[in-house]
Amino acid sequence: MGDRSIIKMFKKASFVALALFVSQVSMADSTREVSIGQNSPSLPAAASRIANELGLFEKHNIKAKVVPMDNASVTTMGMISGSLDFATTAPTDVVVSQARGQKVVAVCSVYTGFAGVLVLSKAAAAKTGVSATAPVKDRLKALNGLLIASPSATSTYTFAYKSAAEAAGANIKFVYMSQPAMVAALESGSIQGFIAGSPVYARPIVAGSGVMWINGPKRELGDQYTPINALTLNARRDFAQDNQSLVKNLTAVYADLGKAVEERPAAVKAAILKLYPELDSKTVELIYATESQGFKAKPLTKADMAHEIAFVQKSGMPIQTEKLDPAAMIFP
Template sequence: MRPMKYWLRGLVCAACLVSVPAMAQLRDISIPISSLSFGTAAIRIAKELGLFEKHGLNAKIIVMDNANSATTALISKSVEVVLSGPGELVAAQGRGQKVVAIANTYNGLSASLVLAKDVAEKTGVSPNAPVAERLKALNGLIIGSTSATSSYTVSFKGAAEAVGANIRFTYMAQPAMVAALEKGAIQGFIAGAPFWGVPVVRDKAVLWLSGPKAELPPQNLPASSVSLQTMQDFAAANPELMKSLAAVIADLGKAIEERPAEVKAAVAKLYPDVDAKTLDLLYASEAAAWKARPLTAADMAHEIAFVKSTGTSLPQIDSVDPASMLVK
């Protein structure tokens, strides 16, 4: 009879033979995102927690300048899946491009608008004044945002125009906004956490309007700031991949509910420059949004309505069934 150590070696080798093919079965997938803000953090947190691997995926996350660039890459078939906003999805559908949402990754609006401190003082309006007054004070100001079709731009543009204010938008990546504000190139900007917090903490800016606190009128707030998106034909040809991606996001929601300390540790690792006090503040407001609920046809109808309200040209949008904008 062979000594026990030989049987143990055989079991270890057998385990190796089983694990190597299992690892080799991970499907590679690249996912462009528009920034490293907290609004797009859900899939990065999911990756940090190993949730993609759990569902058979090896995700490579690529940072692009804005959501519009990510959607353009999707439409051109440079990538198969992107993380992008509802404005980009609606704009694509309105121009005949069948982009569909796979899974919601952030409830509501993740962006806040900050004004340079001296600009805020010159408006003569208090940061605690009624929302309508703060929106009117934005008339004629140069405000940075990520892109013309971003939910950030769509939300604030629509809300401002409803009270007669015309914002002068200029577009740039979120990391560039802080320097642009402090150099006086822009008078304010719209961004997600942690970007808007940097000049506020430095006492260079004032938080003017908060998206996560739902300070804008309901008709100007999206159901979702960002979602995983793909082309309709790709979704139809890859149903198992669609299920796996949706499962990753669902598992993140469970982790936030059941293992908050582990999730918070992952966030701290992803944002090492954010101090503990600021992280506590931001996590308290963002975690609920990351625990995103599934999108519905009613949500997509709402997204269409608020993008249309800005006057964006969407020649084919009225023929689009909101339910068809979701992966089935």
């Protein structure tokens, strides 16, 4: 082989190596770091963490930092203040924020349906004199005067059960705390019941100290008293406007999660077991059968947000919602 051939091959190899290097640098440069607030340790709220475990953010050139928060109110304030780029909270948080003059929008649905399960202590359930299999209206009436824990005053759990109970003629005494604290409070007798998502609600039931009183995921409260979407990915409108390609990619991440639930259930269950090591496979199978469908989120619509506005109005929360535009609550 002559010198010219060697030089030619060297140049070609150098060009290929340079092209590969530039490609790798370009990919690294295009990867976007984002912070996403998670409003609770419940399984529905863990959608972002599950997606991370499955490599779905990486697939869309996103490096996601999922930040656990105490409740939806704290998560929303973190997003509004700029401490977080996005927040996974209920769409009702968008309603409440806009009613207060804060330009917050929902980007996409993360979890559809209603995830809140009301659990009573065995002692409190027995004292009501009502069966856990009685008609829902009777079970709601039995909650009158009971001390029930909920994540926050603006939680969809609070809105839903407050409205449904009042319609049945009952007045629940609410107290607010983080979901992980609810189990210990129930066991100590500090509260008589709590409203939580999985896997928190399952713990006292599995332990034999609690009774599932009303099953939110099975729509026992009815559509009238529950939101269409349990969780949405929310952001400040100005931030979403300035980062439209990022918003598009994030929407694709959660769409991919919905597909994974259908097409790769074993991988999703493995991710759940990794994130919740205290759960056994039997419990995960039970929860998955009941709640995994919620991750198959659909595009947000104006009708969805109109329903969420009406849902907040029914709660009796003292805010002005009459002038809110449902279409203005969705980005873009």
